[in-house]
Amino acid sequence: MPAIETSALTKRYGSTTAVDQLDLSVPDGTVYGFLGPNGAGKTTTMRMLTGLTTPTSGSATVANVPVTDRDALRPHIGYLPEEPPLYEQATAYEQLEYIAGLRDLPEQQTKERIDELLGRLDLSPDDAATRIADYSKGMRQKVAYIQAILHDPDVAFLDEPTSGLDPRAARTIRELIGELTDQGTTVFLSTHILPVVEAVADTVGILYDGRLVAEDTPSQLTQRAETGETRTLEEAFLEITSSDPAADDAEATHG
Numbered sequence: 091m092p093a094i095e096t097s098a099l100t101k102r103y104g105s106t107t108a109v110d111q112l113d114l115s116v117p118d119g120t121v122y123g124f125l126g127p128n129g130a131g132k133t134t135t136m137r138m139l140t141g142l143t144t145p146t147s148g149s150a151t152v153a154n155v156p157v158t159d160r161d162a163l164r165p166h167i168g169y170l171p172e173e174p175p176l177y178e179q180a181t182a183y184e185q186l187e188y189i190a191g192l193r194d195l196p197e198q199q200t201k202e203r204i205d206e207l208l209g210r211l212d213l214s215p216d217d218a219a220t221r222i223a224d225y226s227k228g229m230r231q232k233v234a235y236i237q238a239i240l241h242d243p244d245v246a247f248l249d250e251p252t253s254g255l256d257p258r259a260a261r262t263i264r265e266l267i268g269e270l271t272d273q274g275t276t277v278f279l280s281t282h283i284l285p286v287v288e289a290v291a292d293t294v295g296i297l298y299d300g301r302l303v304a305e306d307t308p309s310q311l312t313q314r315a316e317t318g319e320t321r322t323l324e325e326a327f328l329e330i331t332s333s334d335p336a337a338d339d340a341e342a343t344h345g
């Protein structure tokens with residue numbers, strides 16, 4: 091069974107169709123790079139797949155659990171949203187211990203994992219003992235990332251995981267994503283930073299106006315079908331999202 095499977099997944103807000111009949115099938119242990127212009131429906135898709143918002147129609151399973159069954163879904167998934175919820179008054183360590191407690195993680199093992207991840211992301215013991223209110227944007231992002239993957243989820247949903255991070259930390263996150271998939275975790279990654287996608291994604295899907303308009307491996311997407319020439323993922327993205335694909339279809343049909 092795929093780690094993520096959706097069938098005609100749709101979300102409407104009034105007259106806006108944020109996600110339109112989305113069909114996805116993401117194999118276990120792979121990285122799916124989920125791209126699209128601002129307002130394309132990426133966050134809405136991730137909110138449906140993490141049980142935070144209910145689909146208007148269609149269906150989806152994550153780790154074989156229907157996304158409408160939020161309680162059953164929770165232990166299987168980790169979510170790093172665009173604006174991660176952190177307790178300003180807690181220290182980073184308290185925040186992570188609190189999240190571990192909510193998830194019933196074994197104490198000693200979790201402590202070791204928190205220490206290891208803080209170290210990997212260059213947060214010193216002094217930093218870990220500092221209140222989050224006094225953290226920089228990048229330091230918050232690091233804690234939010236650790237919080238999302240601390241329980242070794244089957245599927246990790248990462249929205250702009252390298253946002254605000256310095257180059258060293260961004261590289262560590264890319265390495266950590268590789269390690270997650272080595273352990274069998276599936277990563278659903280949404281970002282506008284295309285080199286990150288090129289470096290880590292097995293498959294790239296491009297959402298445009300709520301619809302999936304392209305899906306392929308990064309190397310296929312960057313290959314021009316007609317000439318065999320290579321283009322960057324940025325060029326491919328800009329070409330694919332430069333006009334209304336429905337209009338292109340109509341043009342192709344009507345000559």
Ligand SMILES: Nc1ncnc2c1ncn2[C@@H]1O[C@H](COP(=O)(O)OP(=O)(O)OP(=O)(O)O)[C@@H](O)[C@H]1O
Nearest residue numbers: 103106107108126127128129130131132133134135
């Ligand atoms: N709670 C909501 N109420 C009404 N409309 C919404 C709501 N959430 C999202 N939308 C609309 O749905 C569409 C998709 O938004 P979404 O946030 O999913 O896009 P996105 O691809 O994540 O964009 P970005 O790259 O800017 O984060 C937009 O037209 C947005 O205005």
